[in-house]
Amino acid sequence: MEPDELEPPLPPPPPPQPIIEEEEGERMCRYCFDGEEEGELIAPCACKGGQRWVHLECLRRWQRMVLVSQPTHPMFHGDDLRQQTCNVCKQPYTCEPPTRHDLMRSFTGVEIASLVDVGCIIAAGEEFSRELEEQLDGMPPYLRHASSYEHWCRSAYVITGVQDDDGLYELTLDTERSLERLREALGSDGATVSLRGKRLRATARGSLEGAEDIGEALAALEAPATVVLVEVNADGTPTPRSCGDDHVAAVNVCRPLPEDWDNPRSRAAVATALDTISTKFGAEWREECDKVRLVHHVGGPCDARSIVRCFVLGTGGARGYSIVESLPDAMLLAARLAKKASESRDLSQGIGPGARVRLQNLATATDLNGVLGVVLDTARGDRWKVALASEDGTSRIVTCRPETLVPETSSLYGHPPTPIEQNESSDDDESMDGGIEAAPPAEHGAPITSDATPATGTVLCFWGDARWSRTQLLGEIARGHWGMCRAYARDVHAAPDQRRSGLEDRLVFAPVTAMTEESIVRARTQMRPLREQARLAAQGEEGAAEDAASPRRASDASNEPPPPPSPMGSP
Numbered sequence: 001m002e003p004d005e006l007e008p009p010l011p012p013p014p015p016p017q018p019i020i021e022e023e024e025g026e027r028m029c030r031y032c033f034d035g036e037e038e039g040e041l042i043a044p045c046a047c048k049g050g051q052r053w054v055h056l057e058c059l060r061r062w063q064r065m066v067l068v069s070q071p072t073h074p075m076f077h078g079d080d081l082r083q084q085t086c087n088v089c090k091q092p093y094t095c096e097p098p099t100r101h102d103l104m105r106s107f108t109g110v111e112i113a114s115l116v117d118v119g120c121i122i123a124a125g126e127e128f129s130r131e132l133e134e135q136l137d138g139m140p141p142y143l144r145h146a147s148s149y150e151h152w153c154r155s156a157y158v159i160t161g162v163q164d165d166d167g168l169y170e171l172t173l174d175t176e177r178s179l180e181r182l183r184e185a186l187g188s189d190g191a192t193v194s195l196r197g198k199r200l201r202a203t204a205r206g207s208l209e210g211a212e213d214i215g216e217a218l219a220a221l222e223a224p225a226t227v228v229l230v231e232v233n234a235d236g237t238p239t240p241r242s243c244g245d246d247h248v249a250a251v252n253v254c255r256p257l258p259e260d261w262d263n264p265r266s267r268a269a270v271a272t273a274l275d276t277i278s279t280k281f282g283a284e285w286r287e288e289c290d291k292v293r294l295v296h297h298v299g300g301p302c303d304a305r306s307i308v309r310c311f312v313l314g315t316g317g318a319r320g321y322s323i324v325e326s327l328p329d330a331m332l333l334a335a336r337l338a339k340k341a342s343e344s345r346d347l348s349q350g351i352g353p354g355a356r357v358r359l360q361n362l363a364t365a366t367d368l369n370g371v372l373g374v375v376l377d378t379a380r381g382d383r384w385k386v387a388l389a390s391e392d393g394t395s396r397i398v399t400c401r402p403e404t405l406v407p408e409t410s411s412l413y414g415h416p417p418t419p420i421e422q423n424e425s426s427d428d429d430e431s432m433d434g435g436i437e438a439a440p441p442a443e444h445g446a447p448i449t450s451d452a453t454p455a456t457g458t459v460l461c462f463w464g465d466a467r468w469s470r471t472q473l474l475g476e477i478a479r480g481h482w483g484m485c486r487a488y489a490r491d492v493h494a495a496p497d498q499r500r501s502g503l504e505d506r507l508v509f510a511p512v513t514a515m516t517e518e519s520i521v522r523a524r525t526q527m528r529p530l531r532e533q534a535r536l537a538a539q540g541e542e543g544a545a546e547d548a549a550s551p552r553r554a555s556d557a558s559n560e561p562p563p564p565p566s567p568m569g570s571p
């Protein structure tokens with residue numbers, strides 16, 4: 001994202017010395033100046049004399065330091081090869097540096113690294129947001145907009161995709177001039193360029209499809225053209241890809257546009273989507289889809305002029321959401337869900353989740369006929385979940401058809417129950433601990449239709465997204481910029497201004513390491529007493545004393561209870 005300024009204390013770089021053969025004196029490590037008594041000495045490069053020997057451990061430490069001191073954005077890595085190559089004799093070290101990916105993962109911890117996955121959330125940390133805000137405050141308006149800071153500040157990004165990197169780079173060359181610039185940059189083989197420290201070679205793809213001599217074909221190419229480049233090693237073989245090269249894409253769920261937001265681009269996108277639906281499924285579905293409520297969001301800085309992802313919210317009793325790529329698909333899904341929900345409402349004589357019912361006409365479990373229960377979930381139109389009360393006060397959950405339920409007006413527990421806050425994992429039938437709680441009296445007998453989302457269906461549309469390589473993202477998390485957690489459906493269903501704050505207690509941050517940005521360490525040190533104070537004030541004294549004795553840290557993440565499953569229960 002930005003070149004970092006962290007400068008860890010590096011061991012003194014070895015002074016350049018003429019490479020001369022000299023009599024072997026006492027062997028000494030060029031980093032720590034200790035001898036063999038401190039560990040085996042190796043000669044990792046072509047240096048001779050006093051520069052020749054190092055402890056493997058010392059060299060590794062140096063390589064890690066170099067990697068840590070580098071910015072997290074891959075664009076800035078190319079020039080700094082000190083971890084790979086001896087800066088005296090310029091030979092590559094025989095002992096390879098750790099990969100950036102392994103190193104970053106060692107800083108974030110495996111628990112956090114494993115959260116870089118679809119359906120998890122990356123949220124800007126408080127210190128990081130405040131730092132960005134301070135910088136934004138000092139900027140003139142046009143710069144504010146040009147900087148990407150507004151995209152990161154107090155953001156919560158839901159990861160929508162993690163894709164393998166194929167090592168291919170596609171260049172779109174619209175003009176002769178841009179084509180000319182590429183030709184000028186080509187190396188002696190007429191097909192390879194150096195870009196951002198990478199060697200890239202043109203392939204027989206895109207406009208060069210089928211070309212036998214790439215160099216010749218490139219020379220003859222005319223604009224507009226698409227050239228596909230592959231990353232290659234110095235010897236010309238394709239560079240192997242690792243999972244650290246994975247592309248992570250995510251959308252910010254915290255920047256909705258006003259509900260009445262309307263501009264030519266969004267109008268065009270919606271019109272095109274409706275036309276597509278009409279062509280494929282007919283005018284009837286076009287009409288249904290036209291009713292779908294669209295909520296536009298600023299999703300992120302990449303590809304910001306188009307809708308790159310849609311979230312289709314569950315309708316009626318279902319509180320999941322589905323991540324869909326294209327707007328027509330999303331609108332169609334939303335319309336179908338809405339239709340299904342309204343059909344099951346018709347079928348149910350107005351009974352919705354939370355309504356009290358009596359079972360009847362059951363053909364198999366006849367002993368349950370006449371038993372009272374509370375409707376929990378109507379998400380699957382033909383199979384509803386109903387909690388049955390039993391004598392001992394426990395509840396049992398059954399699934400039954402809507403037509404086997406009749407509304408019950410007599411009171412079940414003294415008080416009529418209110419709709420139950422739906423557990424995220426709707427398949428988890430046995431987990432109704434907490435059970436059915438008696439609630440303040442509601443209007444007696446009134447069917448309660450819990451209808452958080454209107455029958456028209458809702459699609460969140462994200463204009464643009466954010467993209468990182470997995471290693472880059474881990475690096476930024478290791479710096480302390482971002483916290484992570486699993487996304488629950490409620491995070492997406494919540495009001496936009498509560499989506500970030502709702503994560504506060506669940507976010508896990510990387511432990512403080514050599515990677516952590518100094519300003520963040522400072523801010524955290526300053527904030528800790530304040531936070532403790534606030535916590536003490538907020539809690540009973542007993543609980544607080546206990547809590548202060550074991551402050552919550554990111555490194556404790558593994559001790560936390562496992563998060564509920566099914567982050568993206570699709571309805």
Ligand SMILES: [Zn+2]
Nearest residue numbers: 029032055058
């Ligand atoms: Zn040493």
Ligand SMILES: [Zn+2]
Nearest residue numbers: 045047086089
């Ligand atoms: Zn050397």
